[in-house]
Amino acid sequence: MRKQLKFLNAITTLHFASSFKLLSTIVNKKTTVLITDEHVYELHQSKFKGYHCIVLKSGEAFKTQATVDSVISQLILLQADRTYTLVGIGGGVVTDITGYVASIYMRGVAFGFVPTTLLAMVDASIGGKNGVDVGHYKNMIGTTNQPHFILYDTTFLKTLPQAEWYNGFAEIIKHAAIKDAAMFKQLQQYDIAYYQKHSADLQLLVQRNALLKGKVVVNDPFEQGDRKLLNFGHTLGHALENQYQLSHGEAISIGMCFAVYASQRYANFKQAAAVVALLSQYQLPTQLSFDPKSTFDILKMDKKRASSDIRYILLQRIGKGYIQPIALKDIAGLLSVYQQLN
Ligand SMILES: NC(=O)c1ccc[n+]([C@@H]2O[C@H](COP(=O)([O-])OP(=O)(O)OC[C@H]3O[C@@H](n4cnc5c(N)ncnc54)[C@H](O)[C@@H]3O)[C@@H](O)[C@H]2O)c1
Numbered sequence: 034m035r036k037q038l039k040f041l042n043a044i045t046t047l048h049f050a051s052s053f054k055l056l057s058t059i060v061n062k063k064t065t066v067l068i069t070d071e072h073v074y075e076l077h078q079s080k081f082k083g084y085h086c087i088v089l090k091s092g093e094a095f096k097t098q099a100t101v102d103s104v105i106s107q108l109i110l111l112q113a114d115r116t117y118t119l120v121g122i123g124g125g126v127v128t129d130i131t132g133y134v135a136s137i138y139m140r141g142v143a144f145g146f147v148p149t150t151l152l153a154m155v156d157a158s159i160g161g162k163n164g165v166d167v168g169h170y171k172n173m174i175g176t177t178n179q180p181h182f183i184l185y186d187t188t189f190l191k192t193l194p195q196a197e198w199y200n201g202f203a204e205i206i207k208h209a210a211i212k213d214a215a216m217f218k219q220l221q222q223y224d225i226a227y228y229q230k231h232s233a234d235l236q237l238l239v240q241r242n243a244l245l246k247g248k249v250v251v252n253d254p255f256e257q258g259d260r261k262l263l264n265f266g267h268t269l270g271h272a273l274e275n276q277y278q279l280s281h282g283e284a285i286s287i288g289m290c291f292a293v294y295a296s297q298r299y300a301n302f303k304q305a306a307a308v309v310a311l312l313s314q315y316q317l318p319t320q321l322s323f324d325p326k327s328t329f330d331i332l333k334m335d336k337k338r339a340s341s342d343i344r345y346i347l348l349q350r351i352g353k354g355y356i357q358p359i360a361l362k363d364i365a366g367l368l369s370v371y372q373q374l375n
């Protein structure tokens with residue numbers, strides 16, 4: 034099924050429930066360069082026959098300007114000109130790098146994505162943010178630029194390591210919690226093993242989540258309102274992720290548990306137990322013993338604006354996220370009370 038997202042000055046065509054084979058009808062093989070990583074290449078290279086391929090080392094550690102420079106050198110060697118299309122085939126690391134390279138190579142060439150992790154399908158490939166890390170600073174440089182197309186072939190997920198499924202479901206549960214109560218109910222009826230076995234349901238779930246994020250971005254291009262809701266669980270999550278070597282999914286799961294606790298306090302939210310139970314049903318951690326003081330210090334530093342409060346994302350009810358300004362000093366207090374309850 035084909036859908037379009039209409040951004041301010043770009044249109045992205047989403048090919049849902051599709052097959053990688055369709056790519057050859059979207060692009061011209063001769064003037065297309067596939068950018069992928071070593072894991073995806075090793076497992077799926079038979080699909081890439083007849084295309085130019087650039088294979089990156091996998092992992093966040095290689096989401097750097099050095100990798101970008103190396104991709105650019107390889108494009109020059111291939112004599113890629115402005116008529117070329119770059120296609121990022123991989124997880125969020127590959128799609129972030131590909132979008133960035135395509136935005137700067139020869140001042141911009143066409144690009145598209147074939148996301149191959151659940152997280153990239155429902156989150157990273159959508160919204161036009163791309164770029165790389167600088168040292169410890171995540172996504173420090175980059176551009177905002179929409180892909181021409183995103184092709185969804187969920188058969189890539191057959192080789193996805195189990196831990197990567199948890200990361201994807203953490204973002205899916207986030208979407209359900211802030212915007213989609215019906216999806217929350219559906220998720221309550223199943224589990225990861227169910228979606229792994231039922232590909233039609235998995236495709237529909239991917240589509241629902243990709244469109245949910247896509248519409249949020251289309252309707253809030255300058256990140257003034259609803260797009261902030263996508264940070265649900267991420268404020269505390271980011272502060273915990275590096276500190277305790279958690280995966281992104283694990284970190285935001287703990288972040289969401291704290292956010293529903295705070296929602297009880299600020300919004301009389303009554304469904305905290307249901308959110309915690311759903312996270313646990315999808316194999317995500319719901320308790321972590323963390324140091325509230327060091328965590329608060331990191332959280333405070335991460336804050337992008339110098340003001341005395343944080344615009345925290347809380348829930349009024351399942352499916353209805355909202356922005357609650359909370360004074361920094363109150364967050365410090367909440368964190369230590371929450372930690373004692375754990
Ligand atoms: N641009 C955005 O809006 C946005 C949003 C969310 C996340 N991100 C970025 O996305 C990145 C995280 O994405 P990710 O979780 O997909 O990580 P990733 O790209 O590192 O992929 C995770 C692992 O899965 C492997 N892999 C990918 N597809 C596979 C497959 N089909 N079979 C087997 N192995 C496979 C990869 O090689 C890697 O080892 C972060 O850098 C984050 O900043 C960007």
Ligand SMILES: [Zn+2]
Pocket residue numbers: 204267281285
């Ligand atoms: Zn996230």
